[in-house]
Amino acid sequence: MRVLRGKALGPAPPLHAAGHTVVDVGAGDARTAYRLARANPDWLVVGLDPAWQRMVPTAVRAARKPAKGGVDNLVLVCASIEDVPPELHGVADEVLVLLPWGRLLRGVVLGEPDVCGGLRAVAKAGATLDVAVGTSIWRDPVPLEVRDLPELAAPYVHDVLAGRLAAAGWHLTGAEWLPAAELRSSWARRLGSAPTEVFACLRARTC
Numbered sequence: 001m002r003v004l005r006g007k008a009l010g011p012a013p014p015l016h017a018a019g020h021t022v023v024d025v026g027a028g029d030a031r032t033a034y035r036l037a038r039a040n041p042d043w044l045v046v047g048l049d050p051a052w053q054r055m056v057p058t059a060v061r062a063a064r065k066p067a068k069g070g071v072d073n074l075v076l077v078c079a080s081i082e083d084v085p086p087e088l089h090g091v092a093d094e095v096l097v098l099l100p101w102g103r104l105l106r107g108v109v110l111g112e113p114d115v116c117g118g119l120r121a122v123a124k125a126g127a128t129l130d131v132a133v134g135t136s137i138w139r140d141p142v143p144l145e146v147r148d149l150p151e152l153a154a155p156y157v158h159d160v161l162a163g164r165l166a167a168a169g170w171h172l173t174g175a176e177w178l179p180a181a182e183l184r185s186s187w188a189r190r191l192g193s194a195p196t197e198v199f200a201c202l203r204a205r206t207c
Helices: 031-039 052-062 102-110 113-121 154-167 185-191
Strands: 021-025 044-049 074-078 092-098 123-134 170-179 198-206
Touching: 021 031, 031 044, 031 052, 031 074, 044 052, 052 074, 102 113, 102 123, 113 123, 113 154, 113 170, 154 170, 154 198
Parallel strands: 021 044, 021 092, 044 074, 092 123
Antiparallel strands: 123 198, 170 198
């Protein structure tokens, strides 16, 4: 298991040496990060999550021999984006926030400086940020964690959130509300969600 903070079992590859680096923020069980790493062996993929225990099964799988599913271009990092390790500053060509929850969801939806600033900290100049949030969380019964959050609808995104992202160093370049069936194939592979779900898909680029 390659981890920069927490329990470390093995060295990590050089974080600034890859031709293309993706940082998956809120990686959860790190399966998405693993799939990206395996599908793109010339990339470096970093999975970031404060709960390292959830990443252990994927770390074990990634440590196998390549013939048995192992990958050597995956780094798993035990940290929150609000307190991102300095080793990750400026490494990412792409930053992904896919189906966030808890503190990460709140920070993204509200455009909070510590979360959005952390996302900017890991990004290179010209890097992209892709965020996908399932809008069904705002439908009855609304989870307790979401009840005080504004829905990611177009007026809020363009009139409020875009300005907060800009203050953190991100320029909003696109916002779409798409059913899973209409997502680009790359998004569909990454999300793996029910075809009836509608996603707020936001894209930004570093200012």
